[in-house]
Amino acid sequence: MSPLTPLHHLPRPAQNLPYLIALAVAPLINLAISINSFHHFQNLSGQGLPINHWILGLSEFVLGGILILLTINLLRTLWLGHHQIRKTLLAFGILSTLDLLLNLVTITAGIFSFKLGSFYLLLIALGLYCSLNLIFLFWYWFIDYPGQVRHLHHPQHLCQIIFPREAVSANAGWLPGYLDYLYFTVMTSNTLGAPENHSPVGTKVKLIQLLHSTLMLVLLVIVISRAVNTLS
Numbered sequence: 001m002s003p004l005t006p007l008h009h010l011p012r013p014a015q016n017l018p019y020l021i022a023l024a025v026a027p028l029i030n031l032a033i034s035i036n037s038f039h040h041f042q043n044l045s046g047q048g049l050p051i052n053h054w055i056l057g058l059s060e061f062v063l064g065g066i067l068i069l070l071t072i073n074l075l076r077t078l079w080l081g082h083h084q085i086r087k088t089l090l091a092f093g094i095l096s097t098l099d100l101l102l103n104l105v106t107i108t109a110g111i112f113s114f115k116l117g118s119f120y121l122l123l124i125a126l127g128l129y130c131s132l133n134l135i136f137l138f139w140y141w142f143i144d145y146p147g148q149v150r151h152l153h154h155p156q157h158l159c160q161i162i163f164p165r166e167a168v169s170a171n172a173g174w175l176p177g178y179l180d181y182l183y184f185t186v187m188t189s190n191t192l193g194a195p196e197n198h199s200p201v202g203t204k205v206k207l208i209q210l211l212h213s214t215l216m217l218v219l220l221v222i223v224i225s226r227a228v229n230t231l232s
Helices: 013-045 051-080 085-114 118-153 178-191 203-229
Strands: none
Touching: 013 051, 013 085, 013 118, 013 178, 051 085, 085 118, 085 203, 118 178, 118 203, 178 203
């Protein structure tokens, strides 16, 4: 039996650039939400923010700096063609996810502390929704795509996600593209579960989808419902 296809060369810049852009844009959206939120909190409080909000703000500021450094390192890695890019992407993805979690916690705390609502909170929810989808678009691709490449060369190797086209023998040699992962991500957000005819079978992708659905549920129940109820 031949060894598994080595994957240290993935991702290839020309083929996988949309996922890298998605991962780079998500922290920028979170940073814009954070800056706007803390200015809004400060205006509402009048005498400054409670200490827990300052701690969260400081954490996000430091995390934002790390993400910027990682972005520079990632672009340098792509430009020079280094072979250990997946390690950089993994660190970038983890920090981007932590940034999203901090942002969601901050907005949730602001709802209970400052009674946020109306159109402002609805815009914040829209930004969080976009950021969440961009981050998990990256995660589904990052976890599943290497297995898809290995499955292409070694059919006995199982993928993390089974797409509908993979069940059709005429599509032998098919690999999921950007639209396939985008559809899987958005439908998971909108339905809190895998889209029809898509099967998340790997342990890693199940854990990622569990986190994805949980964060989306928090966004729906706490943030969006509060925004809708206070629109008047």
